[in-house]
Amino acid sequence: GQNIDQPTEMTATEGAIVQINCTYQTSGFNGLFWYQQHAGEAPTFLSYNVLDGLEEKGRFSSFLSRSKGYSYLLLKELQMKDSASYLCAVIPPGGYQKVTFGTGTKLQVIP
Amino acid sequence: EAQVTQNPRYLITVTGKKLTVTCSQNMNHEYMSWYRQDPGLGLRQIYYSMNVEVTDKGDVPEGYKVSRKEKRNFPLILESPSPNQTSLYFCASGSRTGGKLFFGSGTQLSVL
Numbered sequence: 001g002q003n004i005d006q007p008t009e010m011t012a013t014e015g016a017i018v019q020i021n022c023t024y025q026t027s028g029f030n031g032l033f034w035y036q037q038h039a040g041e042a043p044t045f046l047s048y049n050v051l052d053g054l055e056e057k058g059r060f061s062s063f064l065s066r067s068k069g070y071s072y073l074l075l076k077e078l079q080m081k082d083s084a085s086y087l088c089a090v091i092p093p094g095g096y097q098k099v100t101f102g103t104g105t106k107l108q109v110i111p
Numbered sequence: 112e113a114q115v116t117q118n119p120r121y122l123i124t125v126t127g128k129k130l131t132v133t134c135s136q137n138m139n140h141e142y143m144s145w146y147r148q149d150p151g152l153g154l155r156q157i158y159y160s161m162n163v164e165v166t167d168k169g170d171v172p173e174g175y176k177v178s179r180k181e182k183r184n185f186p187l188i189l190e191s192p193s194p195n196q197t198s199l200y201f202c203a204s205g206s207r208t209g210g211k212l213f214f215g216s217g218t219q220l221s222v223l
Contacts, residue, residue: 042214097161103153
């Protein structure tokens, strides 16, 4: 099975940088997703990490260390619209039919 | 435009009255899945399907049914809804070869 841990809530200031961590314990690993979800809306895809290292995509970057069971999402130049929940999800071997989502980190961006 | 279409967006019903939430995707995806989302519990998988006529239970299947008669459609059926099924529901689809999951816009269900 999979066990995923993320902080429940975080607060950061507009224009700053914030790092959202995700740790997981799994019986196998085949990749990790990060999704953004505004309240009451559908999750939207941010990143997909399979190999160790940092993947950068504009203001958002995602890092993965498979040996440590650890990932983080880095958001730079925070904007008010970044206030949302950020979901970490682990894909087991065999594909995402059994993908497990963390409970999400609710980020509040303040002026 | 690639999308997952889910209906209705909001639904209020009473205990025991059968209902169906529809889900359709236009990307020829093999994989489709239903999730429910409750405060503090995150997204939990109800059922999934890897292809036509192939469905399997997720983590919380009790009280739900699904069918996959066509590749594009994956309806969620609640034969006898109960108040503990009040939740936000999402349909998702993806390619068998991997990549990101696409989500529908969600259905907020209230069972009174």
